[in-house]
Amino acid sequence: MRAIRQEVVIQNLSGAEALPILEPIVRFLCLSAYRLCESPISEFDPKICAQHLQECLKKVLRCREELSKSQKRTAPYRFEMERLYLAFNLGSPEATQWVINRHGTTVPELQPLLGAQLECQRGNYFGAIRRMWVFTPLEAAVASLQLPTFRRRLLQQFSVAFHSRVQTVPLEWLETVLHYDGYERTFLPDDCRHYNLQLVPLAGATGGGVGDRAWAVKFEKAQFDAQRSMVSLTIDIDRTLGGSRGC
Structure with missing residues (x-):
């Protein structure tokens, strides 16, 4: 072509x-x-x-x-x-x-x-x-x-806005804000680790907590690794092509 x-x-x-x-x-x-x-x-x-x-x-x-x-x-x-x-x-x-x-x-x-x-x-x-x-x-x-670019920039913004040595942000909330949908949700914890963000057990979560409901992210602006390359795009093709308004 x-x-x-x-x-x-x-x-x-x-x-x-x-x-x-x-x-x-x-x-x-x-x-x-x-x-x-x-x-x-x-x-x-x-x-x-x-x-x-x-x-x-x-x-x-x-x-x-x-x-x-x-x-x-x-x-x-x-x-x-x-x-x-x-x-x-x-x-x-x-x-x-x-x-x-x-x-x-x-x-x-x-x-x-x-x-x-x-x-x-x-x-x-x-x-x-x-x-x-x-x-x-x-x-x-x-x-x-x-x-991937937008998610990285949002995580970097959160590292400043939610900077705390004590407080954490539920991973489940991040799923919604960063638009991790369907099977893509399973990649969010690894993406957080990719940028050197710490995952901690969610306060109040019981031993029966499963998946994202049991974890939170601790944002510290000094810890966010802005030099890391962006994570690759992994999204649900059928959801994106079928979930938008028709041509």
Whole structure:
């Protein structure tokens, strides 16, 4: 597909000719980036995929701009690619500014994505994650690739906000705030340890306590290991693709 995109550039195809080729490639790359995110590097390189997807998205947006200037009619699914661009670049001021400069902030189709971007700029990553649930399935899939980054930043914020040598935070509450759903919940304790966060028995938990209900996290800002690489993404594909609003 990279060769196809390069051929589109070499042939200097018009926007009307390039879009039917590039838009399906963008959709395919979005889904591939999501579904293959847990694959070994020998089978799938997420960095190469992300670079290819970013290049395709920007080329598509330039083609759409070219068409919008030469045609009075609105293209079908006018804001689909802009929405995918924002979803893929969730948390990027550059992407946010690009869309606002061209379309403003009042376009209804773009407001859910711009709202999530604004939450990121405020440092409210919990709010940004919650807004993903109103994205279309493909937007939610590609935006969820940012979950490891957002979770890490939330844990770092909690290490300051909940800093205490005595008080703890229930692991069950963290599940909800960090949006660990389904089987993914079993990974939260290991993710906490990955960032050097201490797990302790929950105060008042009896010997019969099971799972997350028996544990809590002690946040100490000096203990959080901000130098550790982000944990890999492990999420329920069917839940994300099926739990969001339809296209």
